Amino acid sequence: MNMSEDKVRYEELFKDYNFPEKIKGEIIRELERINADERLAKKVIERCYNVYLKNLMEPGEATGIVAAQSIGEPGTQMTMRTFHYAGVAEINVTLGLPRLIEILDVRKNPSTPMMTIRLTEEYAKSREKAREVANRIEATHIIDVAEIITDLRNMRIIVSPDEKALERKDLKLQDLKKKIEKAVKMDVVEEDGKLIIQIEEPSYKTLMDVFEKVKKLVVAGIKEIKRVIIRKEGDEYVLYTEGSNLKKVMRVKGVDFTRTVTNNIYEIYEVLGIEAARNAIINEAMSTLEEQGLEVDVRHIMLVADAMTADGELKQIGRHGVAGEKQSILARAAFEMTVNNLLDAAVRGEVDMLNGITENIIVGQPIKLGTGDVELVAKFFTGGEK
Amino acid sequence: MKFRMQDHILVPKHELLKKKEAEEILNVLGIAKEDLPKIKAEDPIAKEIGAKPGDIVRIIRDSPTAGKSIVYRLVI
Numbered sequence: 001m002n003m004s005e006d007k008v009r010y011e012e013l014f015k016d017y018n019f020p021e022k023i024k025g026e027i028i029r030e031l032e033r034i035n036a037d038e039r040l041a042k043k044v045i046e047r048c049y050n051v052y053l054k055n056l057m058e059p060g061e062a063t064g065i066v067a068a069q070s071i072g073e074p075g076t077q078m079t080m081r082t083f084h085y086a087g088v089a090e091i092n093v094t095l096g097l098p099r100l101i102e103i104l105d106v107r108k109n110p111s112t113p114m115m116t117i118r119l120t121e122e123y124a125k126s127r128e129k130a131r132e133v134a135n136r137i138e139a140t141h142i143i144d145v146a147e148i149i150t151d152l153r154n155m156r157i158i159v160s161p162d163e164k165a166l167e168r169k170d171l172k173l174q175d176l177k178k179k180i181e182k183a184v185k186m187d188v189v190e191e192d193g194k195l196i197i198q199i200e201e202p203s204y205k206t207l208m209d210v211f212e213k214v215k216k217l218v219v220a221g222i223k224e225i226k227r228v229i230i231r232k233e234g235d236e237y238v239l240y241t242e243g244s245n246l247k248k249v250m251r252v253k254g255v256d257f258t259r260t261v262t263n264n265i266y267e268i269y270e271v272l273g274i275e276a277a278r279n280a281i282i283n284e285a286m287s288t289l290e291e292q293g294l295e296v297d298v299r300h301i302m303l304v305a306d307a308m309t310a311d312g313e314l315k316q317i318g319r320h321g322v323a324g325e326k327q328s329i330l331a332r333a334a335f336e337m338t339v340n341n342l343l344d345a346a347v348r349g350e351v352d353m354l355n356g357i358t359e360n361i362i363v364g365q366p367i368k369l370g371t372g373d374v375e376l377v378a379k380f381f382t383g384g385e386k
Numbered sequence: 387m388k389f390r391m392q393d394h395i396l397v398p399k400h401e402l403l404k405k406k407e408a409e410e411i412l413n414v415l416g417i418a419k420e421d422l423p424k425i426k427a428e429d430p431i432a433k434e435i436g437a438k439p440g441d442i443v444r445i446i447r448d449s450p451t452a453g454k455s456i457v458y459r460l461v462i
Binding site for chain 2: 020021022023024025250251257258259261268270271272273274275276279280298299302306309310311312313
């Protein structure tokens with residue numbers, strides 16, 4: 001009866017406590033369940049807050065090391081096997097360790113790009129409508145719908161389309177003609193259902209060049225999308241594709257671009273920005289680990305994703321990214337390519353300020369971590385106007 | 387049709403901060419704005435909200451651990 005009033009009351013009690021949204025919600029739900037009065041609720045919240053504070057990372061804690069170990073140890077148990085059928089309709093997806101390396105290295109072209117395309121309401125309900133969208137997306141090569149022959153004697157190329165295939169792909173002979181004309185920059189003549197390209201120059205090489213060009217021609221769909229599979233998920237049809245081109249697919253009619261994703265993180269970064277890329281890294285890394293039956297806390301992955309996206313651009317973990325951009329020479333030398341790093345630093349006359357952890361271990365000084373990071377400071381001032 | 391990349395499920399809410407707001411936040415955090423994580427001015431979302439280099443963007447993320455988390459990025 002007075003449920004809603006109670007909720008407001010509980011909400012008020014949280015004023016002085018800096019809880020994260022989710023924990024707050026959980027406590028309120030529990031308080032509602034036991035229908036606690038104000039005194040009890042206050043007590044519960046106080047106790048919860050103390051536990052919450054105890055569980056927070058302390059300043060100076062080496063979170064990066066904890067994350068590295070927490071991902072590294074389960075990583076040793078991952079399968080080395082590269083290929084796997086990923087439950088999703090016969091599409092081959094790189095999984096396991098190779099995939100995890102791919103994510104952390106920010107490969108611009110992952111070995112198995114794949115998209116999950118969701119459709120707008122109008123198209124998501126029936127298989128035929130979904131097929132329509134699939135046809136618009138899937139790359140149709142000319143050899144899928146027509147036979148191409150070279151006529152050496154008359155120096156011409158004859159394209160004879162298969163009418164049934166054309167119909168299935170919802171293409172017209174005229175479309176085909178236009179596409180070919182645009183690609184080879186030559187006039188195409190239509191002759192009883194066949195398209196003929198006459199080569200003006202009597203050169204065998206030109207003929208073969210044009211033939212190769214025609215053969216590779218994509219007459220419909222998006223070049224990168226090699227295959228589309230339609231699957232029913234819940235009450236809507238979803239398209240899965242082999243190959244990925246987020247920018248183009250988003251603009252296809254019938255595609256709900258807000259729910260269309262790819263597993264190519266770099267593409268997400270280019271189209272949707274750094275924050276979306278961060279989310280994509282977390283999602284991809286978590287699903288890769290989970291698929292292998294490994295439980296890694298998201299917090300560790302989130303830390304890695306934060307480090308990779310902190311500068312506003314995607315940086316890989318490793319010597320060309322996060323580890324390679326450390327300011328300390330010794331820390332870089334300790335990671336990879338020791339001699340190169342030391343030599344380059346010497347040539348440039350770099351100075352190591354010994355501010356980090358690795359370099360202080362190397363020279364045998366106390367490191368600035370945990371209690372080692374605490375110093376007496378008379379007045380600490382950063383930021384703002386002086 | 388104009389696409390708003392901000393509507394995509396992977397993109398958290400971005401807000402451009404006013405000068406005064408930005409100063410207040412830096413004061414609370416006790417840091418200079420160069421200490422914040424960065425976002426490029428060419429970033430598709432930064433462009434959409436019209437952020438210029440030197441501005442601060444507030445990002446409201448859906449966090450799996452905290453429910454909601456607020457972070458700031460400096461536009462460069």
